[in-house]
Amino acid sequence: PALQMGIFNSEADVYFKGHLAQAGGRIIASEQTPDGILITAEELPLTKGSTRVVETAKSEGWFVFIYTGAIDHAGLQYGNELIMVGRVEGNQRITIKGVTKTVPYLVARCVRVWKTGRYATTDYPYLPDGYYPLEQQTYCLPSLQ
Numbered sequence: 001p002a003l004q005m006g007i008f009n010s011e012a013d014v015y016f017k018g019h020l021a022q023a024g025g026r027i028i029a030s031e032q033t034p035d036g037i038l039i040t041a042e043e044l045p046l047t048k049g050s051t052r053v054v055e056t057a058k059s060e061g062w063f064v065f066i067y068t069g070a071i072d073h074a075g076l077q078y079g080n081e082l083i084m085v086g087r088v089e090g091n092q093r094i095t096i097k098g099v100t101k102t103v104p105y106l107v108a109r110c111v112r113v114w115k116t117g118r119y120a121t122t123d124y125p126y127l128p129d130g131y132y133p134l135e136q137q138t139y140c141l142p143s144l145q
Contacts, residue, residue, distance in 0.1 A: 016088045021106060022046070023063055024053040024083040027113075028096060030076040036068035039108075040094060041082060053081055064092055065106040071139050074115055081114040110140040 025041040032038075043060045044053040065086055086108035093102050115135040 017090055019088055020085060020109075021088050022050060022083065022085045023065075023104075023106070024081070025059070025063070026053075027076060027078060027080045027082060028062065029078070030071075033066070036066045037071055037076070038064060038066050039076070039082075039111075040064050040096060040103075041084075044081075046083065051083075053083065055081070061103065062094065062096065062101060063104040063106065064094055065108045067108040067111055067139065067141075069139055069141050071111065071113065072137070074135070075113040075137055075139070077115065077117050079116060079118040081116050082111055084108045084111045086110075110138060112136065112138045 023041075023043055024046050025043040027039060028042055029040040030037055041063055043063050044055065045057045045060065046052070047054060065084055067084075084106070086106040089105045089107055091102045092105040093100060095101075113136065115137070
């Protein structure tokens with residue numbers, strides 16, 4: 001869906017709580033919780049078609065989201081690129097590298113992961129070990145949850 005307002009807008013928590021949003025970036029951390037996989041991501045702007053992240057852009061900040069389905073371990077690696085679609089739930093306080101911030105919190109419906117690790121997608125197929133395809137996977141819940 002097209003965003004009506006970016007998730008980092010100060011009014012998004014008030015006016016768009018419960019609405020669908022799309023965000024993308026790189027995985028900073030992931031944690032299995034009783035409610036699902038809690039993922040902290042560094043947000044990067046999306047391409048004009050909203051199908052990829054702009055790797056060379058300046059990060060707009062961090063956001064967190066929970067996904068109640070399963071994502072394989074390789075998909076949760078630090079640095080992997082992702083795009084997610086989900087509901088805006090408000091804000092949550094997180095601590096990363098000793099810094100505590102209030103960041104947007106979403107509940108994911110679908111997550112698309114490019115298994116890039118610390119590399120940029122533009123590095124493929126030119127990685128040190130030679131050519132191999134960039135692995136990617138889409139994870140979607142079977143119904144609205």
